[in-house]
Amino acid sequence: MSVTYIDAIRDAQETLLREDPRVFLYGQDISKFGGAFKATKGLAEAFPGRVLDSPISEDAMIGMAVGAAIEGMRPIVEMQFADFSSIAFNQIVNQAATHYYRTGVPVPLTVRLPSGGTPGSGPFHSQSMEAIYAHYPGLVVVTPATVADAYHMLIESVRLDDPVIYCEHKFLYRWLKAPRINGDGLPIGKARITRPGKHATVVAYSAMVHEAVRAAERLKDEGGWEIEVVDLRSVKPLDIDTVLASIARTGRLLALGEAFPWGGVTAEVVARVCAEGFHLLDAPPRRLNSRDTPVPYHPKLWAAHRPTPESICLALRELLSF
Amino acid sequence: MSVTYIDAIRDAQETLLREDPRVFLYGQDISKFGGAFKATKGLAEAFPGRVLDSPISEDAMIGMAVGAAIEGMRPIVEMQFADFSSIAFNQIVNQAATHYYRTGVPVPLTVRLPSGGTPGSGPFHSQSMEAIYAHYPGLVVVTPATVADAYHMLIESVRLDDPVIYCEHKFLYRWLKAPRINGDGLPIGKARITRPGKHATVVAYSAMVHEAVRAAERLKDEGGWEIEVVDLRSVKPLDIDTVLASIARTGRLLALGEAFPWGGVTAEVVARVCAEGFHLLDAPPRRLNSRDTPVPYHPKLWAAHRPTPESICLALRELLSF
Amino acid sequence: MPETEEAQRTRVDLDRDYVRDVFRAMLKARLLEAKLSSLYKAGKIVGGVYLGKGQEAVSAALGASLIQGRDIFAALIRDQAGRTAFGEPLLDCTRTYLGSVLGPMKGRDGNIHRGRPREGMPAMISHLGAEVSVVGGMLMARRLKGELGGVVGATCVGDGATSTGAFHEGINMAAVERLPLVVIVSNNQFAYSTPNDRQFACVDLLDRAKGYGVGGHSVDGTDLLACADVIGRAVRLAREGGGPQMVVARLLRLSGHGEHDDGSYVPGTMRDSHLGRDCLENGIVHMIEQGFATVDEIERWKNRFTEEVQAAVAQAQQEPTPDPWDEDWRACSSEPGGGI
Amino acid sequence: MPETEEAQRTRVDLDRDYVRDVFRAMLKARLLEAKLSSLYKAGKIVGGVYLGKGQEAVSAALGASLIQGRDIFAALIRDQAGRTAFGEPLLDCTRTYLGSVLGPMKGRDGNIHRGRPREGMPAMISHLGAEVSVVGGMLMARRLKGELGGVVGATCVGDGATSTGAFHEGINMAAVERLPLVVIVSNNQFAYSTPNDRQFACVDLLDRAKGYGVGGHSVDGTDLLACADVIGRAVRLAREGGGPQMVVARLLRLSGHGEHDDGSYVPGTMRDSHLGRDCLENGIVHMIEQGFATVDEIERWKNRFTEEVQAAVAQAQQEPTPDPWDEDWRACSSEPGGGI
Numbered sequence A, B: 001m002s003v004t005y006i007d008a009i010r011d012a013q014e015t016l017l018r019e020d021p022r023v024f025l026y027g028q029d030i031s032k033f034g035g036a037f038k039a040t041k042g043l044a045e046a047f048p049g050r051v052l053d054s055p056i057s058e059d060a061m062i063g064m065a066v067g068a069a070i071e072g073m074r075p076i077v078e079m080q081f082a083d084f085s086s087i088a089f090n091q092i093v094n095q096a097a098t099h100y101y102r103t104g105v106p107v108p109l110t111v112r113l114p115s116g117g118t119p120g121s122g123p124f125h126s127q128s129m130e131a132i133y134a135h136y137p138g139l140v141v142v143t144p145a146t147v148a149d150a151y152h153m154l155i156e157s158v159r160l161d162d163p164v165i166y167c168e169h170k171f172l173y174r175w176l177k178a179p180r181i182n183g184d185g186l187p188i189g190k191a192r193i194t195r196p197g198k199h200a201t202v203v204a205y206s207a208m209v210h211e212a213v214r215a216a217e218r219l220k221d222e223g224g225w226e227i228e229v230v231d232l233r234s235v236k237p238l239d240i241d242t243v244l245a246s247i248a249r250t251g252r253l254l255a256l257g258e259a260f261p262w263g264g265v266t267a268e269v270v271a272r273v274c275a276e277g278f279h280l281l282d283a284p285p286r287r288l289n290s291r292d293t294p295v296p297y298h299p300k301l302w303a304a305h306r307p308t309p310e311s312i313c314l315a316l317r318e319l320l321s322f
Numbered sequence C, D: 001m002p003e004t005e006e007a008q009r010t011r012v013d014l015d016r017d018y019v020r021d022v023f024r025a026m027l028k029a030r031l032l033e034a035k036l037s038s039l040y041k042a043g044k045i046v047g048g049v050y051l052g053k054g055q056e057a058v059s060a061a062l063g064a065s066l067i068q069g070r071d072i073f074a075a076l077i078r079d080q081a082g083r084t085a086f087g088e089p090l091l092d093c094t095r096t097y098l099g100s101v102l103g104p105m106k107g108r109d110g111n112i113h114r115g116r117p118r119e120g121m122p123a124m125i126s127h128l129g130a131e132v133s134v135v136g137g138m139l140m141a142r143r144l145k146g147e148l149g150g151v152v153g154a155t156c157v158g159d160g161a162t163s164t165g166a167f168h169e170g171i172n173m174a175a176v177e178r179l180p181l182v183v184i185v186s187n188n189q190f191a192y193s194t195p196n197d198r199q200f201a202c203v204d205l206l207d208r209a210k211g212y213g214v215g216g217h218s219v220d221g222t223d224l225l226a227c228a229d230v231i232g233r234a235v236r237l238a239r240e241g242g243g244p245q246m247v248v249a250r251l252l253r254l255s256g257h258g259e260h261d262d263g264s265y266v267p268g269t270m271r272d273s274h275l276g277r278d279c280l281e282n283g284i285v286h287m288i289e290q291g292f293a294t295v296d297e298i299e300r301w302k303n304r305f306t307e308e309v310q311a312a313v314a315q316a317q318q319e320p321t322p323d324p325w326d327e328d329w330r331a332c333s334s335e336p337g338g339g340i
C-alpha cells in the first residue's frame, strides 16, 4: 500500500472534517462526484451537509468563504483548476487578503488550487499562480512538493487564522507516492533541504523540486557535483534563512520555478538573497523559469516550455563553471 | 500655460481619436461626464459615437475590447481605478494576453489604469498592479512618469499591435506639469536616465521617479552625493541594458517601487541585474517598496506605507556606506 | 405581481414603533450627513464623503426591520440611515470620517467601508456587488452551526451594481441555497453619471427576481410608509423561510455621487418629478398626517439628534489620529514563520 | 410567451435547404465525434475530448442559420455540429485533436479551443461565459465600422455557464447596446456532475431573458425541426434588428462530460425520459417522415461523411507535430524594445 499526493490531500480533508466541526468544503462537483480529481471522494457521504457543490461562480465561492470565515467557520474551497481562480481574484486579493488588516477580524479560509502543467492541458488548465497571490499582503501561499507536506500543510493551512492559498501540483497527484504519510514536523514558513550538497544550491518548490533532484542526480553521475536542493514549501512566507544558510555552504544559487519568467518566486528569491547574502555568492545567481508564453497545449511544446532536468543541468553547468 | 499629466492623457486620446478611425474609448462615466478624473473631457462631443459609457462590468469591458480588437479596432478602456481591474483580471490575463500566441491574431487594446496612492484613498483606490500584469506573457506594461511620456507612451501604446496595460499615476494627474509636451523620442522598452550621477543608481518608475529625484537632491545637498535616477518607463519590457549601463557607472543599486514588497518590479530588477551584471555591483543591491499591508486610508499611515524621500535617503545612505 | 402587491397595500397594519424607528433613523442620518457634508466642505474630512440623501427611507426601513445582535446587515455606500436604524453608534461614523484611531477601522480603512464584522456588520470593500456573496457566506455559516433559525442577512446595492458579475453570482448562489437573504436594489436612476439606459435594458430591474428564483418586490423609495411596509414584509418573508427576497426601490439621490460631485447630469425634469421627492420632507408630512408622530415630537427628535451629532463630531475631533509608529503593519494575524 | 410560441409552431414554413443543412451537419458531427472518441480510447488524441453528442440539433440549427464570412460564431465545448454547419473545415478539427502543427492553433492550444478569429470564429478560452462579451465586442466593432447591417453574432453556453459573472455582464452589455447577439443556452441538466438544482433556483432559465431585456425562446433540443424553427427564427430576429436573443434548449448530453467521464451521475429515469431522446435518431425519422430527405439520401450522406472523416483523420495523422525548435516562443507580436 502506498499513499499518493492526491490521497494525502483527500485524507487531510477527511481528518479536518472529522476533528473540527468548523470545517466544510465548497467547490464545483466536489460532493457526490468527489471532485474533478477525486480529492474529496467519499467525503460527502461521510460528512453529510459539509461537502457542498457550488454553482460555477468562483467570485461568489470566495465571497461566501470569507463570510463563513467571519462567522467562525473554516471553509476549504476547491477551485476546479488554479486557472479559474482568476475569476475569484478580486474576492481573494481584495476581500480575503485585506480583511484582517482592515477590521482586525481574521478570515481563516483555505483555497485549494490544482496548479501547474501536465501534458496536453494547455494554457488554461496548467497555470501556476503562486506569485500572483503572494504579491498581496494578507495571504499565506503554500506549495507542497511531497506527499507528507501535501497532508500536513493542508491541515496546518486550515488551522491558520489567515487565508491560505494552497497550491497543489496536478502533475504530482498520482505520480508521487509515499509508503505512508510521515511528516518531518516543519511548520509553514520553513524550507527544507531536500538533498544536501556543497557545490551549488537549487531553490525550488512544488513539482520543480523533483526535477531539481533529477538534475542533481545527473550532475552527480556526470561529474561528481553535489547539488543542494532546497524546497521552499511555502512561498509566502519565504524562508530566506534556510536559503541563505545553504548558499553559505555552496556559494552558488539557481532559483527554479515553473511559472512565467517575469517576476515570480525566482525573482523574489534572487532579490532577497542578493540583498541579505550578497557576500555569500561566488557566482552570479541564476534563475530558470518557464518560457514567456502561455503554457502550450501540445506535449512536445509543453515539455520545452517548462524547466526540465536537461535545462536545469544546463543552467547548473553554467553556474558551476563560473 | 502649462500641461498637466492628466491633460497629456486627455490630449493623447484626442490625437488618437482624430488620427485613427479605429480608435474608440470605453469606460464608466467617460462619455458626457468626461470620466471620474476628467481624462476624456469633451471627447464624447468631439467624436460622437466613439466615446461610450459602459455598465459597471469590468469583465465584459475587456472581453468587449478583445472582440473589437480582433475585428481591427483599437479600443482604449478606462478602468475607473486600477483596483477595479481585478474584476477584469481573467479577461486581461487569459483572453487578451494569450490571444496572439494561441491564434496568431494580435489584439491591440489599451487598458488605462489610474494607479497608485493618494492621501485618503484607502485600500481599494490606491493600488499599483503593474507587477501582476507584467507576470503574464503577452502583455506590455507601461508606467509613464512624466507629462511627455504620459502623452507619447499612450499614443505608442495604442499603436502597438499588442495589449498594453497603461498605468497612469493618480498622484501625478494634476500635480505634475510641463510647459509643453516635449518628448525625447524614446520608444516603449527604453528606460531613461532622469538624473545623472555616479555614486549610486536608483531604478524607479511612475511617481517614485519624482520621490527618487527628491531624495537625490537631498543627498546632494547633504553630502555631495551624486545619485543617478533611472526611470524604467515600461516595466514589461524592462530595459535592463540601460539599468546595467548605469550600474556600470555607479556600482550601486536601489530598486524603488510603490507596490507591495513581495515580488514586483523591484524583485525583477534586482534579479536581472544580479544575473547579468553581478560583477558591476560594489555593494549588495537594495530594494525599497511599500509596507506589506493593504494601502491604508489615513494620510498619516499612507505616508508611512509608501517610500518617501526620507526612507529613500535612509536606504541610499546605507547603500552608500557599504 | 409586484405592482399589484404595491397597489393593494393598506397601511393600517404597519407597526407604530417600527415606523417611528424608521423615521427617527432617517432624521438622524440626514442631520449627521448634513454635518459630514459641511465638514467636507471645510476640509475637515479624511477621504471622500458619499451621502444617502434621498435614500433614507429605503435604507432605514431595512435597518429597522433587522435585529442587531442576530441579523446581518452589509451596509453600502448610501446606508447611513440603515446603519443608524440597525444600531451602529454615531461615533463609529464620526471617528472614521474624522480619522480618529479609535474608530472601528483604526484609520486603516475609511468612511463608508467601516464595519464590525463580528457584530453582524461586514465591512464592505469598494468593488460593487462583492458583499452579496459575503452575506451569503455568513448565512451559510449560521446554517452549518445550526443557528440560522429566524436570522436574516441583508445588503443594499445600486442600479449600477446590478451589472456586476459579483452581484449575479452572489444572488444566484443565495437562491440555490435558499438563504434568508434580502437584497435591496436602490434604483436611483444613475450610477455615478451613467443613466439606467446605459446600465441595463430590461423594463424593470424587478424582472430579474424571477430569473433568480427569488421573491420580488417593488417600492416607491420616496415614500417612507411604503418602504416600511414593503421592505418590512420582504424581511419578514426571508425570516420566515421564504428564501431570498429582492426589493427594487425607485428613487433619486438628492446629492451628488460624492460631495465632490454636483450631480449636474441629473435632468431637472427628473429632479422635479415624483422620483425627486424628498423622502424625509414627505415622510414628516406622512408621519404627522397618519398619526405616527406629532409635530412636537419631531421637533424634539431633531433637537436631540442635532446634539448627539454635535457630540459625536466633537468627541471624534478631539481623539488621536493614527500614528505610524504605533501601527503594527501586519496584514496577517498569525505570521507563520515570522513574516513575509 | 415562449411556450405559446413553441406550441403554435407550424413547420410548413421551414426552409428545405436549411433543414437539410442542419441535418447533414448533425450527421457529420456525430460521425466525426464517434471517430474522435475511439481515437481517444486508443490513446491517439492529444488532450481531452468533449463531445456534443445529443446536442447536435441545437448546435447545427444555430450554425446553419449563420452566414460564414459575414456572421460571427463563438463555438463552445459541445459545438462540433455548429462548427460543421457554419463551414469549419474538418481538418481544423482533426489537426487540432491529433496535434498537427498545421492546425489553426499550431499545437499551442487545443481541441475545442480552436478558432479562426479573423474569419468570424473566435477561439474560446476555457473560462466559461467569457466569450459572450467577446462576441459583443466583435459586433460593436462592426457597428463602429458601419458594417453591422444584417450581421449576427452567436455563441452557446451550458446551464452551468449561466452562473458565471462573465455571462451576466456580457449579455447585459449586449442588451444595453442592442447588439444582434444570439445566445443559446443548452440546458443539458448538468454542469459536469452538478444538477440544475445546485446551479440555479429559477423555474426556467428562460425567465432570465426578460431580466436582461432580450428576446426569449424555448425549444426542445431533442427535436431537430423544432430547433431549426426556433433557433432559425431567433437568428432572423437578431439579424433584422430585434436586439439580443436568448434561446434555452432542453436536452441531455448523451456522453460523459468528457470522454474520461462515464456520466453515471445522470439518473436512468432521466436518460429514459423525453430529455434523453437522441436528436439524431429522432431527426432521421422526422427528416424522412416530413419529406426533407429520403432513406437513400441519408445513407449516401452517411457514407460520404464517413469517408470525409476518415480522410481528415488520415491526413492529420500524417502531418508533423510541433517542434519546439521551430517554435518562435513569442507571446507578443510587436516585441517593443526587443523582448521582456
Ligand SMILES: Cc1ncc(C[n+]2csc(CCOP(=O)(O)OP(=O)(O)O)c2C)c(N)n1
Pocket (backbone or CB within 6 Å): B028, B056, B058, B080, B084, B087, C077, C078, C126, C127, C128, C157, C158, C159, C160, C161, C162, C164, C188, C190, C191, C192, C257
Ligand atoms: C467593480 C466596481 N467598478 C467601479 C466602481 C466605481 N464606482 C463606485 S460607485 C459607482 C457607481 C455606483 O452606482 P450604483 O450602483 O447605481 O450606486 P449609487 O452610487 O447610485 O448609489 C462606481 C462606478 C466600483 N466601486 N466597483
Ligand SMILES: Cc1ncc(C[n+]2csc(CCOP(=O)(O)OP(=O)(O)O)c2C)c(N)n1
Pocket (backbone or CB within 6 Å): A028, A056, A058, A080, A084, A087, D077, D078, D126, D127, D128, D157, D158, D159, D160, D161, D162, D164, D188, D190, D191, D192, D257
Ligand atoms: C469559470 C470556469 N469555472 C470552471 C470551469 C470548469 N468546467 C469546465 S466545463 C464545466 C461544466 C460546464 O457545464 P455547462 O455550462 O452546463 O456546460 P456543459 O458541459 O453541460 O455543456 C466546468 C465546471 C470552467 N471551464 N470555467
Ligand SMILES: [Mg+2]
Pocket (backbone or CB within 6 Å): C158, C159, C160, C186, C187, C188, C189, C190, C191, C192
Ligand atoms: Mg445608482
Ligand SMILES: [Mg+2]
Pocket (backbone or CB within 6 Å): D158, D159, D160, D186, D187, D188, D189, D190, D191, D192
Ligand atoms: Mg450543462
